[in-house]
Amino acid sequence: MHDNEAVLDRSTRPALRSAEERGTRRLVVSGDWTLATLREAQAAVDGVEAPNGPAHEIDIGDMRRLDTAGALTLVGLRDGKSAAATADFSSARAEHRILLDEIARAAPASFEPPPPRAGAAVETLRRFLSAATAIGRDAVRLTMFLGETTAALGRVVARPKRFRVKAFTHQLQQTGLSAVPIIALVSFLIGGVVMQQAAFQLQKFGAETMSIDMLGILALRELGVILAAVMVAGRSASAFTAQIGTMKMREEIDAMRTLGIDPIETLVLPRVLALMIALPLLVFLADVMALAGGAVMAKLYLSLDTEMYLQRLNSAVQAKHLYVGLIKAPFAALVIGLVGCLEGLSVRGSAESVGTQVTTAVVKAIFLVLVLDAVFAIFLSAAGF
Amino acid sequence: MATPHLDDAPQHYAIRIRGLTKHFGSQLIFENLNLDVRAGEILAIAGGSGTGKSVLLRTILKLLPFEAGSVEILGSNFASLSKTERVKVERQVGVLFQDGALFSSLTVLQNVQVPMREHLKLPQKTMDALALLKIAMVGLPPNAAYKYPSELSGGMRKRAGLARALALDPRIVFLDEPTSGLDPIGAAAFDRLIRSLQRTLGLTVYMITHDLDSIFAVCDRVAVLADKHIVREGAPMDLVRDPGHPWVREYFCGERGRQIAKAS
């Protein structure tokens, strides 16, 4: 019935003609005036001629079907220049009259222009300034959030019963145990690749066994922690932001606050602590797997069997290299967890906002992990480790 | 379209449900449920919380699967329709969900234009005019058009949801508790709006409601959902006179029910 595709025959095609009777100029409306025939109706309105001045009456007695879109067009016709301001709809059917009145009543308010937007130049400047100060603002926010979380930790330490053990163990499983396969695989492969490249390059100097020293130190100090932290940033920071952000969007966080539940204590603390425990373990796993990947490559490329590989490794690597790598892990975990939760709490209203915050969280977390690693590298080598 | 005399011909029914049975896991929700909605009428669906009013609506709209029975909308059974025929039927159906279900990343104006964009090729100016008209018709202030759903009050979200449901001038609208969360004056205005749309556009209205005021003010018939099927069906006054089911008696013949019935 309301089909767009329906062929418009003579009786349904919206039409408009002028007529004059006993000095009264009239516009006679016929056909369907509906959403489906809106183009034709608008064309009829635009094309109507009023040779003898505006009409005093719009006769809609012959009109067939009318809906809100058609009614709006007719009201537009009456308020246009081909009809007098006082023109009335005549011989209207009762239901058409009600609809037209309803639309005429609603219509004037509906043509408000959109609220003014700032000019393009001002807008660009504003965006530039806000981007330029974003890093500073982020740093302040993150530091404040670290403070809030520490305060929550203090409260929990004072009253250990308030610690959410269940949420904590669940997060430990989600962020730690579930990440084991992917981190093991990636570290194994990268360890193998580094070993193979190093052996290949050092062969030119006849120092191919040095590649074991190199891999050992590199893997323990840098590779393991960076691989594990980046993988966890991608997996867990995004998950934290999505979980907390969705709760924020659906006003669950506000509901918690009104129920006297502290969201930092219940949502943020278990996640951050779980990550700070899980990541060092994952880093250790990554270290071992990278060295194992190296062992396989050493066998394939240098024909060194595993025992000799381990002997060489033992003499090249000291325990401090392992500690240098591991000490970074809890700090990286803290940054990843805080960024993930903070971005989740920054979600506003819309579903799109959740998506944006997740992206932001992952990018920021990875960036900060790498910055942190660089800072540690400078600091630790200056301190002689 | 409203038909003056109703007989049993299928075109006089907007919705026909026969022998509907539905489970959620092991929980039986509907058992052999039958319901007819006549074209051009305003039908209220009443029933206690959790009896399945919203589930029935979702089932009719094919958002939920069911095990047995048939559901026809505008004379066609969705199950047997091709994709394009389905779209044609869907275009004639507008839905207001219980919590509005507006798209959170679009403004109210854009929300109302979504169905127009999807189904019609109209110039942007026409769509703006139409959408703004719909927004004004449901009683939202003009500045609400440029707000996002999260910036609206609950009642305003409802109205915006109705504006979107009405965007294509559908033949059937489904309303899930349209007046809950509105102030009484706003609710009465909402009822009047539904009534005038029904009269002028020949709309069929399927309305889930707990609101006795709106049942007596605008509804032609009430169907009561209890015990996994429709236990009573009829004009509101008939149900007051002859409740026939304990829940119906309590609902219509309680203190409030009697007062409103007397007043109308």
Ligand SMILES: Nc1ncnc2c1ncn2[C@@H]1O[C@H](COP(=O)(O)OP(=O)(O)OP(=O)(O)O)[C@@H](O)[C@H]1O
């Ligand atoms: N997705 C679902 N999975 C399982 N059970 C469901 C699901 N949706 C609803 N139910 C169950 O179906 C029953 C009916 O729910 P429904 O939402 O239809 O209630 P209602 O009649 O609309 O109530 P109200 O008046 O409170 O809105 C309830 O028992 C509910 O628990």
Ligand SMILES: [Mg+2]
């Ligand atoms: Mg419901």
